[in-house]
Amino acid sequence: MRLWFHSHSCFSFFTDNGTHLIIDPYLSGNPCADVAPNEIDPDVVLISHGHNDHLGDSLYFGQKGALVISTAEIIHYLELKGLPNLHAMQIGGGYQFGFGYVKMVSATHGSAIYENENIFGTGCPAGFILKLDGLTIYHAGDTGLSCEMELLGKMYDIDLAILPIGGNFTMDIPDALMALDILKPKMVIPMHYNTFPVIQQDPEIFAQGCQAKGIPCHVLKFGESLDL
Numbered sequence: 214m215r216l217w218f219h220s221h222s223c224f225s226f227f228t229d230n231g232t233h234l235i236i237d238p239y240l241s242g243n244p245c246a247d248v249a250p251n252e253i254d255p256d257v258v259l260i261s262h263g264h265n266d267h268l269g270d271s272l273y274f275g276q277k278g279a280l281v282i283s284t285a286e287i288i289h290y291l292e293l294k295g296l297p298n299l300h301a302m303q304i305g306g307g308y309q310f311g312f313g314y315v316k317m318v319s320a321t322h323g324s325a326i327y328e329n330e331n332i333f334g335t336g337c338p339a340g341f342i343l344k345l346d347g348l349t350i351y352h353a354g355d356t357g358l359s360c361e362m363e364l365l366g367k368m369y370d371i372d373l374a375i376l377p378i379g380g381n382f383t384m385d386i387p388d389a390l391m392a393l394d395i396l397k398p399k400m401v402i403p404m405h406y407n408t409f410p411v412i413q414q415d416p417e418i419f420a421q422g423c424q425a426k427g428i429p430c431h432v433l434k435f436g437e438s439l440d441l
């Protein structure tokens with residue numbers, strides 16, 4: 214499987230069976246995005262919560278036929294927009310799709326959709342446990358440090374944890390390092406930093422903290438890929 218970091222919380226996964234899955238496709242309007250939405254063609258879109266920097270171009274990809282997976286509230290919103298290929302889930306629920314297994318897990322955050330002068334409440338924000346090509350991956354979404362992570366560390370043998378480190382809206386570097394103590398992943402990738410001035414961080418400081426804990430950390434440049 215190949216993983217591709219587009220910046221912010223947006224990652225593409227190319228599974229061995231040829232599925233292109235993208236999480237939180239914030240490309241349009243993202244000052245750090247390495248591609249425009251019309252340059253990629255994902256089969257599956259996962260949305261962790263309703264904020265614009267995560268919902269992103271989901272509508273565009275959904276209109277082109279991608280399967281869009283998110284919470285029931287966000288899926289209902291997208292249904293009203295006329296998207297044809299949707300799958301609603303909810304926190305704590307998992308489902309075996311053809312490309313792999315997806316479980317929605319807790320995130321400590323908000324999930325409103327801001328559309329012009331309207332604000333839509335869209336339920337709880339989420340993170341994802343993914344089982345793809347025999348690997349267990351935790352994409353935390355936007356979240357603060359939470360005791361729920363201890364449960365994830367006990368329930369799953371996490372091969373890769375993808376954690377926010379930007380602070381202000383999510384965990385910062387010290388919090389993300391503490392999360393590693395309870396998640397116990399075999400490898401980690403930081404996300405949700407340096408997209409905006411308010412979430413400016415030096416990911417190498419995080420990487421050094423990971424190294425001190427004996428956990429390999431891959432700091433990916435915007436647009437960089439990694440084979441897992």
Ligand code: NI
Binds near residue numbers: 264322323355382
């Ligand atoms: Ni958010």
